[in-house]
Amino acid sequence: MKMSRSFKMAGALLIAAMLVVSGCGNNKENNTAGGNASGGAATDSKAIAKIKERGKLLVGVKYDTRLFGLKDPATGKVDGFDVDISKAIAKKILGDENAIELKEVTSKTRIPMLNNGEIDMVVATMTITEERKKEVDFSDVYFQAGQSLLVKKGSPITGLESVTKDTKILGSKGATSIKNIKEKVPGVTVLEFDNYQDAFSALKAGQGDALTTDDAILYGMASQDPGFEVVGKPFTDEPYGIAVQKGNTDVVQAINDTLAELKSNGEYDAIYTKWIGKAPAQ
Numbered sequence: 001m002k003m004s005r006s007f008k009m010a011g012a013l014l015i016a017a018m019l020v021v022s023g024c025g026n027n028k029e030n031n032t033a034g035g036n037a038s039g040g041a042a043t044d045s046k047a048i049a050k051i052k053e054r055g056k057l058l059v060g061v062k063y064d065t066r067l068f069g070l071k072d073p074a075t076g077k078v079d080g081f082d083v084d085i086s087k088a089i090a091k092k093i094l095g096d097e098n099a100i101e102l103k104e105v106t107s108k109t110r111i112p113m114l115n116n117g118e119i120d121m122v123v124a125t126m127t128i129t130e131e132r133k134k135e136v137d138f139s140d141v142y143f144q145a146g147q148s149l150l151v152k153k154g155s156p157i158t159g160l161e162s163v164t165k166d167t168k169i170l171g172s173k174g175a176t177s178i179k180n181i182k183e184k185v186p187g188v189t190v191l192e193f194d195n196y197q198d199a200f201s202a203l204k205a206g207q208g209d210a211l212t213t214d215d216a217i218l219y220g221m222a223s224q225d226p227g228f229e230v231v232g233k234p235f236t237d238e239p240y241g242i243a244v245q246k247g248n249t250d251v252v253q254a255i256n257d258t259l260a261e262l263k264s265n266g267e268y269d270a271i272y273t274k275w276i277g278k279a280p281a282q
């Protein structure tokens with residue numbers, strides 16, 4: 001009798017426990033639904049909160065792109081337009097432009113590294129495209145470039161119009177430039193390299209006739225070696241945006257606020273002139 005009563009009690013407790021568990025489940029669902037109803041604000045604030053908790057901003061920049069993100073092998077320092085913009089964002093979010101850790105990305109690795117959480121944002125000569133918008137969210141445009149060609153001085157190639165099917169073009173994997181040139185000159189041979197340093201070395205070694213990417217990047221290469229020049233007019237629009245993981249709207253907001261402030265207080269023009277050598281076109 002005593003035993004059976006305690007069995008009954010255990011059964012009642014079990015049922016009660018099950019009700020609590022299922023009740024919790026319901027509450028959880030309700031909470032999630034509530035979170036979504038508030039426009040994803042709960043998720044959004046987490047991205048900035050995580051950066052603040054960590055105390056530093058993890059930014060993917062190029063390490064081989066003069067003027068935008070270039071690592072000095074002697075000092076280990078990475079400098080460029082993209083680096084200065086990144087520092088301003090770190091200052092905005094964390095109050096300290098040095099609360100930042102730069103990580104090397106290439107045109108091919110930047111989206112995977114962003115989406116697997118290795119970096120908070122990509123500030124790396126990255127064009128805003130509809131295709132990329134399916135995978136990441138972008139800030140406002142922070143730099144306007146256009147695709148062009150770099151050749152050895154004296155080359156018969158003087159612009160896009162001299163590129164034919166028989167021209168050997170060099171480029172970097174994952175860049176918009178590869179797709180664009182294939183569209184402009186159907187059937188053209190394109191050799192794709194892992195990064196721009198390798199592509200430029202290949203051009204210098206005579207492995208191709210022209211290197212194609214954004215004019216601003218090509219001018220950086222030409223300034224390194226007087227034997228090479230940028231030819232023709234830019235033949236695409238490459239508006240650069242800063243990429244974040246999809247849904248991190250609070251981070252996009254912080255970036256856009258930073259860009260607006262830099263533009264209104266003159267710092268954007270100063271950074272632009274420092275790296276590009278002239279004021280931005282209005």
Ligand code: GLU
Pocket residue numbers: 107124125126127172174175176177213214238
């Ligand atoms: N802006 C172009 C792109 O996003 C070319 C430069 C680069 O490869 O980063 O693909």
